Amino acid sequence: MSVALLLAALPALYWPEPVATAAAVREAGIERLLVPPDQVDAWRAAGVSAEPLRALDRKARVSLDEPGLLVRADVASATLRPWVVANGWRFRRDPAGRFLYDALPPGKAALATAEVFVHGADAVLAIDPRDLVQVGLMLRFLATVPDAELPEVADVAVVDDGSALLGEVLSLLARRNLLFRLVGAPDPDARLTVQLGTEEFPRDEAADPDAFALAVRRRLTDARRSVRVFGSEVVLVRAVADSSHARIHLLNYGQRPIAGLRVRFAGRWDAGRALGDGIGPMPLEDHSPSDDATEFTLPELAIYTVVDLEAR
């Protein structure tokens, strides 16, 4: 991938801080900024590639949630299933959408950056200045991830009726790593089609999206799922694959690195390799292929790791 294309594929950072911070920006390895229009020239003069982001353009973008964990005593518990806030489902629902993480609190920017990259979304990050170094490190890591254009892996076809209610359902399906693709009409080739308002999936049952997503999971069955993650409740997956190559993106929404994450992926695959932020290349451990799936252990997951597998 060319440098220009690569930069275009990476999330864009909105930086309203004064140009006096140029040295810190360069030191963080950040090569491209979006800045207020009246500061573009000053930034360019300081040797930083800068493009204007008007207030109007910011407002026109869809605002995203802060990625991470929430304490929701009514629906989640620290010991069982922490409540994950993630935006991947929004990117999937509106691939042409233009998004904004507005005023991310400290500690969130690196995860948001990785989240955008994983889904190839058009998103602008307005970060806390204290996260500059972490974002720079993440961007530099993302630039090392080899390109892979592969079809989406999905177990569930979801008929998108455009409703907010379905958005809640998509969010919960994503939290459970129930890989889905959005369709305009029921798909006879899908393992399971979810359409709100049908006899199988009544609209009123979706009023509790968590229970609804669990019902979808049980209807699909765990055995028929393309991907399973063991050892954490806070790692979300996106997978793409063809018959010879698979790529699994793993995002850790928790606040701590995870050691020894076990992944089960449908199909027979060779041992493969992993590349993790803050870690670099690492071998996959305890590789265990069977007839219908391949399991491996990821030694460590900081925020984001990409795993590439080749067919056996």
Add this chain to the structure above:
Amino acid sequence: MDRRSFVRLLTAAPVASAVGARSVPPYRVVSAYAPAALPGMPGPWPGRVVDVRSNACLDPAGDVVNESVVRAMLSRGMRALTGEKSTTDAWRRFFEPSDVVGIKVNCGGHPFVVSSPAIVAEIVRQLVAVGLAPSHVHVYERFQNQLDAVDYAPHLPEGVQIVAAEGWNLRVDNSAYDPDTYVEAELFGEENTRSNMMRLVTRRLTKIVNVPNMKDHGATGVTGCLKNVAYGSFSNVARTHSRGTSHTFSFVGTLAAVEPLRSRTVLQIMDGLSGVWHGGPFAHTRRYVFHPRRILLGTDPVAIDRLLLDVIDEKRRAERAISIWDRSPRFVKLDDTAARDDDPNVNIMIREPGHVEYASTLGLGVYDRARLRLEEIEL
């Protein structure tokens, strides 16, 4: 060892017990380990328990352990259990110099009710007398912070390994667990559906000595031999209790029956010097601590835990607290640990003391009180 995985599917079915029918979730048990010719649980003496008592094992306040009395209690108990004349010969019935032995301690009741360092030290002393190198003895728990709080090292010879699977209970480190030996079940809609056995147990240890305490437990009714060795050797077990409901009824025994844990756990030594009759498995205050001044020995975890049920329930009755068998919703304040700690008539969920009987249905031991062969020894 045959590396093929034996997959055992235990299908969902209601199970009748002394306390009524319970539903048992479907479990998928995966292990490559075949059982020993004589699995350690229930071992050579199903239903047999030696109960050694001595008022002198603690000072009158219950704070200070008399190590020489504890040593005498263990010696007498081991000789009675095995029928051997010498203490070393009694230990030789279980262990040989080539063994690598794990001592599964319980540190969750720190500071007042943990596996006594005096008992652990005497076990190590006897293993070394049998001919084991100290480095072949592993004192283990799941969480390092709990081991650190108790600090066994000053009581043990140089070389003894003191190891934990995780730093503390954050559920972010799975690397010390065996990815190929696990029980899979979805209990409350969780995604992380596997509980894996510690690699130490599957790949290093040849035998295990289980050293639980006499403790009340908010989910299981009591925590004794079965729960200590099961929940203390597997990952991701706290998921079995949620919002007033606990699957411990079937999960404790199911874990304990997984190979190689079942075959390698050859000796049960229940530390009943001190116990906790409410608020367990923790013992943050002295309020619910009591001092049975006993050590129970055997190879059958069910038989010992059957006696423990009575010990805890009788103590609770004496303290005018509700029974561990009480399932009335009116005593349940969901997950309100502060209320539970304040009032011995508060449960935070429905307790499942029936887990001991359920374990007996898996072949782990004898539950029927009338069939127990109890030998009481007073020193």
